[in-house]
Each structure stands twice: as structure tokens, then as C-alpha cells.
Amino acid sequence: MLKGRESENVEDRRGMSGGKIALGGGGCFTIIIALAVLLMGGDPTAYLQQSPSGNDVPAVQQQGNKAANDEQFKAVKSFLGTTEDVWKDIFKRAGGKYREPGLVVFSGQTRTDCGMASSQTGPFYCPADEKLYLDMDFFRELKSEFKAPGDFAQAYVIAHEVGHHLQNLVGTMDKVTALQNRASEVQSNQLSVRLELQADCYSGVWANEVKKRGLLEVNDIEEALRAASGVGDDKIQSRMQGYVRPETFTHGSAKDRMSWFMKGFQAGDLRQCNTFAGVRGM
Numbered sequence: 316m317l318k319g320r321e322s323e324n325v326e327d328r329r330g331m332s333g334g335k336i337a338l339g340g341g342g343c344f345t346i347i348i349a350l351a352v353l354l355m356g357g358d359p360t361a362y363l364q365q366s367p368s369g370n371d372v373p374a375v376q377q378q379g380n381k382a383a384n385d386e387q388f389k390a391v392k393s394f395l396g397t398t399e400d401v402w403k404d405i406f407k408r409a410g411g412k413y414r415e416p417g418l419v420v421f422s423g424q425t426r427t428d429c430g431m432a433s434s435q436t437g438p439f440y441c442p443a444d445e446k447l448y449l450d451m452d453f454f455r456e457l458k459s460e461f462k463a464p465g466d467f468a469q470a471y472v473i474a475h476e477v478g479h480h481l482q483n484l485v486g487t488m489d490k491v492t493a494l495q496n497r498a499s500e501v502q503s504n505q506l507s508v509r510l511e512l513q514a515d516c517y518s519g520v521w522a523n524e525v526k527k528r529g530l531l532e533v534n535d536i537e538e539a540l541r542a543a544s545g546v547g548d549d550k551i552q553s554r555m556q557g558y559v560r561p562e563t564f565t566h567g568s569a570k571d572r573m574s575w576f577m578k579g580f581q582a583g584d585l586r587q588c589n590t591f592a593g594v595r596g597m
Contacts, residue, residue, distance in 0.1 A: 317535065318530065319393050319553050324416070326418070330420075355565055387451055388451070391451065394469065394473045398477045400528075401521050413469075414445070423450070426461050427441045427443075429442075438450075440480055447477070448459065464538070467534075477517075478514030489590075491510050512567045515567070516575040518577065519576040520583055523582075543576050548565065556558075
């Protein structure tokens with residue numbers, strides 16, 4: 316188990332319902348598709364803002380026992396704590412100051428500054444409020460649907476989302492959004508892939524620093540690579556529709572996701588994470 320200092324920037328909204336969300340039909344197929352598309356970040360706004368106006372309901376306390384998830388909740392705080400310590404040190408060495416993101420743990424659905432979120436959307440980062448959102452039931456999906464068990468696979472998910480926070484801090488997200496606004500659908504998808512692969516690389520740099528701190532255990536990197544591979548667009552498309560369409564990729568192939576994670580892990584240097592090389596305007 317990856318153990319570090321527990322973050323104080325984690326908000327527990329489990330048991331609270333923040334309103335209705337429409338994802339176009341619902342059902343098991345919709346849930347799996349939403350997980351596949353939004354699993355590792357990117358901009359979820361288009362999916363999250365589909366809640367019909369006037370249909371929101373006040374937050375209500377739902378019955379449920381949080382105790383069963385307390386150990387997992389503590390682990391999540393520890394995972395985030397390692398990212399805070401790592402990026403604070405890296406920014407300090409570069410002469411800067413790291414602004415820590417928040418992390419909201421919820422069950423069912425919750426409100427965000429990017430719109431309504433539900434467990435169907437999977438973990439994501441909202442740049443508008445600089446918070447990560449996570450329904451911990453997703454970790455069961457990570458193990459069963461994406462064949463990526465283990466605590467370090469879970470930590471990788473959080474580290475990847477924190478990678479998007481870094482992109483937000485340094486302005487990469489804004490630049491990508493500006494380019495996407497005047498790009499074709501295929502070009503926009505390619506930019507999304509570069510954004511996701513860079514977040515994978517950043518999570519590899521984080522893992523390198525975790526190793527230096529003596530927190531890595533045997534097979535931890537293998538767990539992260541299984542998670543990165545499991546959520547590759549090619550594997551998801553092959554499983555869901557039986558064929559692969561690279562022009563529709565938004566997160567990257569299994570090979571590329573593993574490759575960029577390992578590049579960050581082996582180099583331990585953010586400068587090696589330039590997935591936008593050759594892209595005008597970046």
C-alpha cells in the first residue's frame with residue numbers, strides 16, 4: 316500500500332445528492348461508454364452540463380454507511396498527499412510555488428463548477444474550481460472492467476488527474492482549448508490525445524519522485540501500467556464495438572499511454588513530457 320501524508324484538501328460528499336443529470340438514455344451501456352470517454356480526465360463539461368434546467372433538486376442526505384469505505388477514503392487522502400509533496404518540491408526547485416488542487420469524494424452525483432457530475436462520468440478534473448472529482452465505486456470498475464487492480468493503479472488515477480491540474484496551472488489547457496475551438500473534429504481529438512498523454516507523463520514523473528522517497532513497492536509500476544493500458548482507446552473500442560478507429564481516439568492507445576507514463580517515470584523530468592512538440596500555438 317502506497318502510504319504517505321494524508322492530504323487536508325479532500326472533501327467528503329458521500330451520501331449527498333446534488334441534483335439530476337441526463338447522460339442520454341442511461342443504462343449499463345451508457346455507464347460504460349461514459350467511463351471510457353471520461354475515465355482519465357480531459358474536459359468533461361460537454362457531458363456534465365446536460366442536466367435540464369429546472370430539474371435540479373436540493374441536496375438531500377441519503378442513508379448509507381460510510382464506515383465500509385473509511386480505509387479507502389484514508390488511502391485516497393494519502394494518494395493525494397503524495398502528489399502535493401512531490402509537486403510542491405518540484406515547483407520549489409524551479410523557483411515557483413505549487414497551488415494544491417482539491418479533491419471531492421462523492422457518491423451518486425454532485426455539483427461542480429463544470430456542471431453536474433455523476434458516478435457515470437468517472438474521475439475527472441474540473442479546471443473551473445481546480446478540483447478533482449471521484450466516486451470511489453469507480454475503483455471497483457477499474458479492477459473488474461479495466462483489469463487493473465491494486466492500490467497503485469488507484470493512485471495513478473489520482474496522479475493523472477493532478478497532471479491535468481498542472482496543465483491548468485501553466486496554461487496548457489487554455490492553449491489547447493483555443494486551438495480546439497478552430498480545429499476540425501479529428502484535429503481536436505488529436506489535441507485531446509496529446510493532453511492526456513502529457514498527463515500520463517506527468518504521473519510518471521510523480522512516480523519517479525515517489526520511488527526516490529522509498530514509497531514504491533514491488534509491482535507498483537506494473538499496476539500503474541496495467542491501468543494505463545486498460546484505458547487505452549484501442550482496447551476500449553475493441554471491447555465495446557469490436558473494431559478500432561484511431562481518428563476518434565481522445566485519450567491515446569494503450570501502447571502510447573504506457574510509453575508516456577514510462578518516459579516520465581524513467582526521466583523524472585517534466586521537460587521530457589512535451590507531447591505537443593511541433594504543434595503551432597503551443
